[in-house]
Amino acid sequence: MEKYNVDCVKENECVGCKACALICPVNAIHMKKNEEGFEYPVVSEKLCIRCGKCTVSCPALQEFEPAKNIPNNLYAARCLDKDVLLKSSSGGIFGVLAAYCIGQEGIVYGVAFSEDFHVEYTRGDTYADICRMRGSKYVDAFIPEDLIKVFLNDVSSGKKILFSGTSCQIAGMKALCRERGIDAHNVAWVDFYKCSGKVSSFLWEEQCKLYRKKGMLQEVSFRDKTNGWKTFSMYQRISGKCYHTDFLLSGWNKFLGGNFSRRKPCLNCRYSGGKSGADISIGDFWNRISLPKKWKDNKGLSVVQINTDKGAEWFHDVLDNLDYMGVQSSDNLKIHNECLVDSEGRKKFWDVFHNQGYDELCSQYARITWKEHILFGKIRPLLIKIGIR
Ligand SMILES: Cc1cc2nc3c(=O)[nH]c(=O)nc-3n(C[C@H](O)[C@H](O)[C@H](O)COP(=O)(O)OP(=O)(O)OC[C@H]3O[C@@H](n4cnc5c(N)ncnc54)[C@H](O)[C@@H]3O)c2cc1C
Known part of the structure; x- marks a missing residue:
């Protein structure tokens, strides 16, 4: 099929990132929930001018270059602050990176519960804001189009930004910046080392x-x-x-x-673990290898994978707040995403x-x-x- 708009993307490929709807110069694309509760783009053929912009910004239609080989890029780590560790899902790495970003007068994007417990991406520039983002919410997080627009403005402002979310959402956001000609050197993209997927x-x-x-x-x-x-x-x-x-x-x-129950492409994820260009990937270190005794206290431990030089810089800047150790293998292969059609x-x-x-x-x-x-x-x-x- 000719790929002049995202109508050619199948349901089991579309991750719902909204890059297509935002890049369209004539507003011919809007997002609509299907009967499973997941948002998909709907293209108005009447309005579509066949410019192809939506297809080049669609993660599902992109080939990703393999990440550059960063030496010694895998760590077991956790934050030293006991309160942050207790309130975080794994080792509190997000909390440390986010606090560092706020301390640099930066802005953090992550996922929080709304007042009525909807799961949504949100923006924060205070410590209280990032506390709300802590903890994994195993639900497909809603990202408002207006928030993406604010994000693009923030990126252009040159401030330090941390964007933490699913690898597929990051793929869409990165593509959007690229297609808009926005230099996102100031953004650290943090995805998940493995992602079990987005539940409806x-x-x-x-x-x-x-x-x-x-x-x-x-x-x-x-x-x-x-x-x-x-x-x-x-x-x-x-x-x-x-x-x-x-x-x-x-x-x-x-x-x-x-x-x-999960979005279809989650059954065969091609984005997690930095594959789509995140700078740092974080996950649970479900250790089965020999680790120092101090970490076997059942309080949480993260695997941290550094995927880019920018990721290495951010990680280096927060090391004082972490207890960490370089590892060869994360032994973190518990989640198997299978393509069961x-x-x-x-x-x-x-x-x-x-x-x-x-x-x-x-x-x-x-x-x-x-x-x-x-x-x-x-x-x-x-x-x-x-x-x-
Ligand atoms: C949907 C989902 C599936 C995951 N699957 C795995 C897995 O299979 N294996 C594994 O090792 N780790 C997985 N993780 C990651 C793991 O659960 C921890 O989030 C991660 O280790 C970070 O922990 P932390 O203690 O550093 O930070 P935390 O304080 O726990 O921070 C959590 C971060 O996740 C973000 N977040 C929370 N909910 C969502 C959401 N619904 N969508 C997008 N971003 C969200 C928040 O913005 C925050 O930045 C998954 C996370 C999510 C959200």
Whole structure:
């Protein structure tokens, strides 16, 4: 098919970054949610002038050059500030980089909960702003077009900027800067070393409705460390009462690992780990290699991969705030993104959601079996406690 606009991009390729909608000179592209809750571009053939700008800014249609080989580029690391470490999902590397950026009068872009617990990209230039961005939210994050416009202005201002988000969103933002002729040398792009993928916001909205049946939803976290990092829990504060569920015993774990709940291209991610040009990639260091004893305290540890010279500079500038060690291999290969094309199964999943409701969907697709209760609820915590896992 002739590639004169992004209509040629298939659903299992489009990551929903919005670069196409913003680059279009005649506003012929708008984003629309599909029946799974993911946004896709809709092109008005009437308005389209076939300039092809949207296709050159589309990450799905780009080939990425392999990252330059930076020597000694892999680290196990965590932040020295115990409070930041506790509130971060892994080793608090984002928190350290973000605080450094703010300290340089810079601007940070990341993902936070809105007041009504929607998951959204946001902009911050104060310490309070970056606190809201801490912690992984395992949901497809909404990025407002206006925020992208503000971001492009910020980039042009020459201020130091940290953009932290999924690798595919970063690919879109980088392409947008390039096609607009904006020099983004002042931006440090921080992506995830591995990315399990973006779960539909439709499911998250329904999950929040379930929480609200118990009372007023005041706080949520996907990665609460009260019971430890490896045994992290889904946490909610509802009408003053705190609820913790081990993540592996929560239905959300099934949606995060499920093939029908995540955006289609997430099943075969080609962006994470700096492949699309992020300067630094961060992730959980689910260590199984020999590490210093001090790090086996179940409080969190990150893998940090430096992908560019700019990434090396930023990392060097924050080293005083980190406890770190160079490693050869992260042994972090727990997440397998498989391209399981089961369109029948996927259709059935979303039919159940729309026709029978979220409760029924959970009971069919997110039920925890008694074997999982024993394995994850009893045996695994014991193994972690005695240091075997
Ligand atoms: C959707 C998703 C999938 C991930 N999958 C893996 C994986 O498979 N393996 C692995 O090792 N690590 C994965 N991570 C990364 C990991 O969970 C930690 O976010 C990362 O290690 C950073 O931890 P931290 O302690 O340094 O910072 P934290 O304080 O935990 O910072 C989290 C950062 O993630 C950003 N963020 C939060 N939610 C989202 C979102 N929905 N979309 C985009 N950005 C977001 C925030 O802006 C913040 O910058 C994933 C993260 C996300 C958001």
